[in-house]
Amino acid sequence: MSRSAHPAGPRHADVVPEGHYSAPPADLNALDTKVWAHTVGRDADGVVTVGGIDVKRLAEEFGTPAYILDEEDFRIRARAWRTAFGHDADVFYAGKAFLSRAVVRWLHEEGLNLDVCSGGELATALSAGMPAERIAFHGNNKSAEEIERAVRAGVGRIVLDSFQEIVRVAHLAQSLGKRQQVQIRVTVGVEAHTHEFIATAHEDQKFGIPLAGGQAAEAVRRALQLDGLEVIGIHSHIGSQIFDMSGFEVAAHRVVGLLKDIRDEHGVELPEIDLGGGLGIAYTSDDDPREPHEIAKALTEIVSRACDAARLRTPRISVEPGRAIVGPTAFTLYEVGTVKPLDGLRTYVSVDGGMSDNIRTALYDAEYSVALVSRTSGAAPMLCRVVGKHCESGDIVVKDAFLPADLAPGDLIAVPATGAYCRSMASNYNHVLRPPVVAVRDGEARVIVRRETEEDLLRLDVG
Ligand code: LLP
Numbered sequence: 020m021s022r023s024a025h026p027a028g029p030r031h032a033d034v035v036p037e038g039h040y041s042a043p044p045a046d047l048n049a050l051d052t053k054v055w056a057h058t059v060g061r062d063a064d065g066v067v068t069v070g071g072i073d074v075k076r077l078a079e080e081f082g083t084p085a086y087i088l089d090e091e092d093f094r095i096r097a098r099a100w101r102t103a104f105g106h107d108a109d110v111f112y113a114g115k116a117f118l119s120r121a122v123v124r125w126l127h128e129e130g131l132n133l134d135v136c137s138g139g140e141l142a143t144a145l146s147a148g149m150p151a152e153r154i155a156f157h158g159n160n161k162s163a164e165e166i167e168r169a170v171r172a173g174v175g176r177i178v179l180d181s182f183q184e185i186v187r188v189a190h191l192a193q194s195l196g197k198r199q200q201v202q203i204r205v206t207v208g209v210e211a212h213t214h215e216f217i218a219t220a221h222e223d224q225k226f227g228i229p230l231a232g233g234q235a236a237e238a239v240r241r242a243l244q245l246d247g248l249e250v251i252g253i254h255s256h257i258g259s260q261i262f263d264m265s266g267f268e269v270a271a272h273r274v275v276g277l278l279k280d281i282r283d284e285h286g287v288e289l290p291e292i293d294l295g296g297g298l299g300i301a302y303t304s305d306d307d308p309r310e311p312h313e314i315a316k317a318l319t320e321i322v323s324r325a326c327d328a329a330r331l332r333t334p335r336i337s338v339e340p341g342r343a344i345v346g347p348t349a350f351t352l353y354e355v356g357t358v359k360p361l362d363g364l365r366t367y368v369s370v371d372g373g374m375s376d377n378i379r380t381a382l383y384d385a386e387y388s389v390a391l392v393s394r395t396s397g398a399a400p401m402l403c404r405v406v407g408k409h410c411e412s413g414d415i416v417v418k419d420a421f422l423p424a425d426l427a428p429g430d431l432i433a434v435p436a437t438g439a440y441c442r443s444m445a446s447n448y449n450h451v452l453r454p455p456v457v458a459v460r461d462g463e464a465r466v467i468v469r470r471e472t473e474e475d476l477l478r479l480d481v482g
Contacts, residue, residue, distance in 0.1 A: 041305065043400035043421040047391070053301040054388050054435045056089035056348050058459075065395030067433065070459030074352055074392045074431055077464060081457050083431065084372035086442050088349040088467070090125065090460035093438075096311075096344045097129040103315035104338065111155050113296045113341030114140045116439035121458060121467040122345070123147035132175070134296075134339045138165040145172060155202075155293075155339075159225050166191050176200045178254050178293075180227060185242050193247035202254040202293055203228065203242060205235040207273040209257050209266045226256070230273055239281055250287075252334060253277055256295025259342065262308060267294060268321050275325035278334065288332055294318055296339040300346040302436045303388045308343070342439035349438030349456070351376060352392070353416075355430045356408070365402045365419065368426060373407010374414045375451045377434070377441045387417045393431035396423035405432070409449050442468065450476055 044051075050059055050067070059069045066073045069089050077087055100110045111134040112126050118135075123144050126133055133149050135141045136157040144154055151173040158165070159180045166184075169177055170192050179185050179201050192199040206227040222229045228238045235253075242250045255270045274292050282288050299308050309317075319336060326333045353370035360366045379385040389405050400421035407414040417434060426432075445453045452471035457464050 043402075044304070047400055047421060047423050048395040050390060051301075051304045051388070053304060053306070054347070055350070056092035056435075057095060058089050058091055059350075059435075061395065067390070067392035069350075070464070071462035072459050072464050074433065077457060077459070078352060078354065078393075078431055080464065081455055081466065082470065083352050083354040084370065084376055084454045085352050085470070086349045086376075086437060086454055086456045087352050087433075088345075088438060088456055088458045090348075090458045093122070093345060093348040094125055094129055096348065097126060097131050099311045100315075100338075100340055100344060101130050103311040104319075104336070105315075108315070108319070108335060109337040111293075111337055111339045112344055113339045114144065115443060116341030117345045117349075117441075117443045117456075118143050119456060119467050120147035123149050127153075132337075134341075138162070138168060141165070141169060141172070141174070151175065155337075157204075159227075163187065163191070167195075170195055170197055170199050176202055176251060178202045178204050179238070179242065180204050182228070182238060182241070185238060185245070185248070189242070189245035189247035191247070193245075198247060198249050200249045200251045201242065202252045202291065203235065203238050203250065204254040204256070205230050205238075205274065205277065207255050207257065207270045209269050209273075227254075230277060235277055236280055236284070239277070240284075243285060243287065250289060252289045252291030252293060254293040254295065256293075256339065257297055259297045260299045261297045262299045262306070264309070264314070264317050267318060270294065271318065271321045272325050275322065275329055275331065278326075278331055279329040282331060289334060290332075291335045291337065292322065293337040293339065294322075296341050296343070298340055298343040300342055300436060300439075302386050311340075311343070314338075346439035347436050349441075350433040350435040351416075351437045351441065351454070352431060352433050353405075355426060355428050355432055357428060358426055360401075365404050366422075366426075368403045368405050368422065368432070369408060370405060370416065370432065371408060372451070372454060373409045373416060374411065375407070375409060375446050375448045376454050377416050377437060378444050378446065379440060380415050380418060381413045384418075387420070387434050387436065389417045389420045389422065389432055389434050391422055391426060391430055392433045396425055398423035398425035400424070401426065405434070409451065411448075447471070447476060452476070 111132040113134045132153040134155045152175040154174045156169040156174045156177045204227040206229045228235045323333045357369040401424040403422045405417040455470040456468040458467045
């Protein structure tokens, strides 16, 4: 995941600190549109604005740290996916990236479906009015209670992940007098080029049923015999933060190969395939993600070519982007608390959040960008590490980035592209309170997930 080191930046040229950094950008005040949401810019005073509101006002009104989400940007991205895939395909937003009731309503309005993977996500989706038939229920170990709730609610599909689950869902559905539509999740044996913890299609991991050794075919064989199930398709998700389409291509070919084997053995053409999510976004200016229309074109062509070759009717395709929709829509707004230069190394900039609001840097060695947002500065670039307030030296938000050398306590800085897997993976480590999510649009800001309070923490601590 790391970029090449470059010797520019440290204050003593003879010592080159280890890190991910590349050369400082030509203009530290510029905001690269690749990593910032659509409506982000600077006003005449140099203060960053989003949705027509400046970050100083947001900080005053809502405090820091806070996730600031550009609703217009979310809707534009959701719509772009929907439009790119058209009416012959379905887009399921992956709720694990970030889910709240407001988000569910936006998705509903923009015509997207929703992928949930726990009872909590299901409850959020239903409570915000997402029609159950537009929900897909995922997970490698759904509890009996979760399965029952999903079946009773009438979710559109349950994605089955193991032999045990095939039987469990079938029995439950049957006992409720229902026939549940299901897909079977397979692992296609693709090595996605991403961090080990977020790659999911190689065989040595917990998700799905391997195509290898005929296991997936056996799973389909069993599922087809059970009255409580209606097998509607095959599911494959190869991993996350992927830029290279070749993994999807191999996955699609292998899934179509299975559809052909199923047709040959059972005389049944399954009507759907789901190719999962996983499309990468730009966290830094070095990343070059694909646009939804390119992805849609590539995936639909791959599937229809493979189906033509196998003389199969082209199934309905679905995809499950999470990060690619919500990731770029939000930034985390922090206040600088301390600035600590370490001679010959780098400057440690401590902010009022940290690994509790963004675990991705510590967990995946993820890279982020950062900018001074409460003002512009003409000062020279300074190599910084943005760290949090937690009692752990791995508490790093941005490993290496350049900020202006006159950065001072009280400045506001923002880390873009934190819409996905930051609030949803946030913790209370050190009893730090999880930040709010503030949605902005057309000059209005509203809290869609409120900041945690100490009362919230103490309410769980029952003594
Ligand atoms: N579909 C399935 C079945 C998934 O497991 C996932 C993600 C997605 C769709 C959505 O993937 P996306 O388009 O968001 O990449 N916490 C990690 C990512 C874990 C992804 C888990 N599954 C991270 O922060 O990078």
